[in-house]
Amino acid sequence: MSLGDLLPLLATQDGALEIFNLERHARVTLYISKGTLYCLNVGGRLVDALQARSVVGELMNARRGSFEFLPGARAHRCEEPLSMRMDRLLVALTSTQDEFAMAREHLPHPDTVFRATGEDGPEDGRLRDFWERAHGLLASGASARGLAGELGMPLDHARFYLYKLRQAGNVEPVRIRATRPAGGRSQLASRLLNSLKRRFFGQREGAWNP
Amino acid sequence: MEPLKVIITGPVGAGKSTLIRTLSETEVVDTDAAASEDIGKAMTTVAMDYGTLHLGDQLLYLFGTPGQERFDFMWDVLTEGALGMLMLVRGDRPEDLGPARRMLDYLLSQHPVPHVVGVTRQDRPPVWGPEEVALFLGLPKERVVGLNATDPKSAVQPLMRLLELMLAEEESRS
Secondary structure (H helix, E strand, O other), rough: OHHHHHHHHHHOOOOEEEEEOOOOOOOEEEEEEEEEEEEEEEOHHHHHHHHHHHHHHHOOOOOEEEEEEEEOOOOOOOOOOOOOHHHHHHHHHHHHHHHHHHHHHHOOOOOEEEEEOOOOOOOHHHHHHHHHHHHHHHHOOEEEEEHHHHHHHHHHHHHHHHHHHOOOOOOEOOOOOOOOEEEEOOHHHHHHHHHHHHHHHHOOOOOOOO | OOEEEEEEOOOOOOOOOHHHHOOOOOEEEEEEEEOOOOOOOOOEEOOOOOOOOOOOOOOEEEEEEOOOOOHHHHHHHHHHHOOOEEEEEEEEOOHHHHHHHHHHHHHHHHOOOOOOEEEOOOHHHOOOOOOHHHHHOOOOHHHHEEEOOOOHHOOOHHHHHHHHHHHHHHHHHH
């Protein structure tokens, strides 16, 4: 049974869903109350909303794992409840994963540096958690690899968020400019250009474009 | 005089090896191998192509990068210290524009290298033209030129444009 099939069954339950024997995670515990995920614990560590989306997304694709539901169990310590409606979370993650599969070939290189184009965040609610956490880093330029490390999320998820933010016009790739002083290269460029024109066109002035 | 290198890059099948063969005055050293997956051609570059061009007393090395992304570590090695970069993309394969943009974004966010994009197969319409490709890549239209990589007078256009833009930039700085 996949997590996507299991979670709706627990929508009306209060308790803790423990998932273990996973390939990519230590033991994960989801604390659920009245259809809301209010706390998520990975290997004994509480995660924030952005990380929770990534973890649940990965769990939905997990090929292996065991689970146990503990009715009535509550989190001992949950200072910043997640307040994520399970049904909405699952719908959002399913649509995100469909988009991710379609966009996979177009995701940016992990080390391409992006910069925020302004202060305004994306209108797409699925991107807001990421934007709020990443905006400070993106203000000065950050890559998916850097963001994944800083924010504790899978690299591919960071690449996908940057892809979506770029589509929305919230980020753009940084283009490094040379910092060397002017001079020197203009003579070289002029000399090479004249040589090329002589060589390929037998004249000093060549075509600009065919 | 120190030789200078020009990097020819772009997705698989863009015409990089063809362009270097067309421009090089020496026999091109290539590293083609049989393609292990369906990429639309039987042979593909797996390390780099290498050709030379003497312009007066200046020697230019023409280095072609492999198009497959698993060789992306070579993009950096080859681009470091280059005079400029020519990125080629096939005008009749719009599906290659995404990978081309991805490659371009990566390289330009890592290296301050002068660059021009060449749109190949302009002799085989219908194809995407330079202005359309410039729009997709988010580049000024003067940075994108159309060419036929098998014709020397056409194949040299991206290199000429690169030098013209370098010249214009240097003059605007001074």
